[in-house]
Structure formats: C-alpha cells, structure tokens
Amino acid sequence: MKQFVIIGNSAAGIAATEAIRQRDKTSKIIVISDEDYYAYCRCLISYYLAGELKEEMILYRSKDFYENNNIELYLNRRVLRVDAKKNHIVFEDKSKLGFDVLLVATGARPKFPEIKGIKKNGVFGFRTIKDAKQLSGLLPVTKTACVLGGGLVGLKVADALRKRNTEVKVIVKSKQILSQMLDIEAAHLLQERLESNGIDVILGQDVTEIIGNGDIKAVKLDSGKIFGCSMVVVAKGVSPNIEIIKEAGLKFNEGILCDNFMQTTVPSIYAAGDVCESFDITLGKTTVNAIWPIAVEQGRIAGLNMAGDKLEYVGSVGMNSIEFFGLPAISLGVYKVKEEERKAFEELVYLDRKAKVYKKLVLKDDILLGAVLVGDIKNSGLYLRIIKERIKVSDFKHKLLRENFGYLDIMHHLKEKENLYIHRSKAYV
C-alpha cells in the first residue's frame, strides 16, 4: 500500500485521483487544497458572477466524491515546501506529511503589475470562488469598473460585470484583445461584438496608477488619461505556483518541467496542470498551457503513471474556446505567424465579415499547425486531431475550409481504424 499525496484540488488534482483509483482501490490518497471549497469548476466563476449559475452548480464533483473514493481531503492547508530527499511536504504550520508518490498540481495565480495603488481595497484578481464572491458582494455599490487585461479572463469578467449592469472599461496593453489566442482579424470581430453590447475596450494603453484614498476613485493610463471607477479587476495573465518546489531540486523554468509521463526530474514527484511545463506539439518545445482540458488530460496521465502505469502523453496543443454575446471563437496551436517567418508558413483563410465568419488555418510543409475559427467552429475537433496526429494534408488541403468538410475527409489518414462502418462485401457480422 502506497501513500499518494496530491497538492491541488482542481482539474488536474481531481483527474489524477480518479485515475489512481481506477488502478488502485486501496492505497491512501490525500488531496490538499489551500481553498476551503470542494473541487469546483474554476472557469465557471464568471458565470456565477454574472448571476447565471448558482453556487451549487459550480461544484465539479458531488459532495460525497471524496468519501466514495476513499480520499482524505485537507482543506485550507497551505504547503510551504516539498522535501524531495526526505519524501515529505512541509505545511505552513511546520507540520509534515510523508509521501511515496507526490503530484504537484498547485495551479497558477494572477499576476499583479507593480503599479501605484495595486494593493488598495477594491483591486481584485479573478481566479477563485472567493474572488467572485467578493466582487459580487461589492456590485450593489459599484457603478463602474475597470478591467486590466484583454485576455480570456479579463473579458469574461467584463462580460459578467456588464450583465450585472456595471459600466465596464477593459484596458488592454496590446493593440488587440485576446492577443494570446487570436490574430488581429478575429480579435476585431469579437471586439465589435463586445462593444456593441456595451463593453468599452481601450487598446494600446496601460494603467500606471490606481487612484483613491481608501476607496478606489479612478485609474490613470500611460497616456495621461484618467477613468473614474470604483472597482478594478486585474487580469494580466497568471504565473505557475512553483514556490514550494524551488528548493526541492526539481528542474523548472516558468513551470515545473515534466517529461512525457508527467514525471518531474525527481522520479517520485509528478506535476500536471497550470503549474507544469510540458511538451507542446505545435511549438516543438516545452511550455505552460494553462487551460482546463489540458489540466484534466495531464492529471489523468499523471495519476495512471503514479499508480504504476507507463502511459505516454503525446504532448499538448495550446487552445481556447470562448463565446461573447452569441459569437463563438476557437483557437488551436499556432494562431499567428510572425512577419519575418511568413515565408516558411502557409495560411488558408476564409472571411465573411458580414456573416461574422472567419476561419484561418496555419500550415507548414502541409502539416497543420494551428487554426483560428470565429462564427463557425463546428470542425474545430477535426482540425485539432489533424494537428495532434501531424497528418500531411496535401491530399485534402483544398477541402479543409469548405462548408462540407468533415470526418470522412480525414478518416483514411487517421491512426485509429474504426469498425463501425461495415462494407458487407468485405466483412460479415
């Protein structure tokens, strides 16, 4: 019997516990969280803030999940460090907990820029249910809010605040919104949709100061402009929570480095989710892909391998899906090609501005590396599969962006051979 310890009680942590239990019904599993909630759907806190979902609907697993799976859950416990030599972790209160195999799934936290006033009351990150509740609690007395950052989280917050009748300005340093996910054409389409629904977007400017004595009164931009507001949400990306392993001898860059088995450079320690840096198929190198689906995928592989399996991860592909006021957008892998590298890449583009449909595929030597889809997202999963399996698209490249492109066009190029289509002449039931 082993003792599995999992630090982190969200996507990767839960996927890992389920995977361990799939193989090992008896060993001890301890899950540690620094929050005081059962696992919840972190990405749904903006829906909670918008008033679209009740609190009980954002629980990720039923309340008896831990008991049913014989998992010990430590809530509200902060881990101080990992001791890889002694195989134990140390909590903030200096108490220790031993492990045979450890999963670090500590996630990430919002980055706060070092500007004047950033520590004031009324400045929020947006990562936890606690953040959402605090924001929500202030809304009855808040008429205007500024969101710093035009990424996925920032825009989801802005959307939610707008739905709660708050005037919202989103202040974006880049020349476009969603610069980590979309190219400029796609960003324009979405920005239009946000603005026509009452969300102000200010591009190419950064906040230099948050003004107010006690309560927040305004933000000051680098252009000198001042916007009045009584609430500020900071959504300028996240950084992996790697502090607890910094002294442990594990290799790390931005995140904890993992091999294709989700194992760190110390064999008894695995990592998964937003804290880990693993191989990215389209970039051809390690990176942190901090999104929910990848956290679950990695957590599952880590869990199975922790329990003795030898399952290899093919690597991740950075991707995102969003929808604002009825306009959906998905981005996969390489979504933008640098000007100086244009020659090496090929772009296939379909654009219908009136219908708000934009599709772009990025290829190199007939290998699909990425896609941006706005308005029409239905074939996204097929593109992702082509990217992941690195299928040469030469034979069907001309069909890729057609309206009727579908599974059939790639079926014969896939590794998997399905048996649900029967050719009677060849086979008998």
Next chain:
Amino acid sequence: MKQLYYDIEKCLGCKSCEFACAVAHSKSQDLFGMIFEESLSLPRKKVLSSKGKNYPVSCRHCKEPKCVEACMAAALVYDSQNGMVLHDERRCVGCWNCVMVCPYGAIRPDLKTKIPIRCDRCKDKSEPACVKACPTGAIIWQEELILYTK
C-alpha cells in the same frame, strides 16, 4: 453494450435518419409540429458522402471521451454502466470546449440554445430513431461487434 453500426453498401444517403433524429429530439415529436417550434430541433447525425459512398456520422460515445475531459462545467460525464456519454443541460454553459476537442467532429454547437448537439442514442426510447427510420436497414443497432474478415 449496444452500438450503432452502418452498412455502407446499403446507405443511400437519403438522410431519413437525420430527419427522424431531429423529430425525435423536438418538443412535439412530430415533423409538422417541429418546424414551428421556437428553436428548431437539429439532427444529431449527419450523413457525409465521399466517392459515391455515404457515411452517417454521430457521437461515438468514446470509452475515453475527450469531450468529458474538456468539459469545464462537468456537464458531460461518462456513464460506464451504460457505455454512454451523458450530457446535463442544466449544468452546461455553452463554452464549446467539447466542440473544440471532439476527434470526430460529431458535436455541433447550437448557438441559439447554447447546447452542444450530439447523439444520445435516444436513451429514453426503445431504440434510436435513426435505426427505425432507415428504409434500407443500413443502420444496425446491436451488441458490440466482433468482426470476422474473410
């Protein structure tokens, strides 16, 4: 566990299955009632054609479903007892993560209702509507298959 199979030599591409599917998932359960419903019921199945052959495509109910992994609302779950991917509409927020990752392109976003459209094998009926509707018997609903090749 039962699976849907397709006899490609028999499929005419008539799309009767698509119609029957849309009707079976409409409120009124009736073609003429269906077309007047507020949000049009969409077929969970699509017949695609290539080189003169027709292939109905719908959710495979994968044993290791990528859509379930990707679902950030835990609205999609895998029911191992019945070998099916189930969807809880009350939990779904329409984030389209499932559409983003489905390796068969078998989930379509219904932008009006914000619900992903995918085959539920007509689980509350005696057999899937597409099976009943197929005029040539090309859709086969039977226990999982062992293939004997000549």
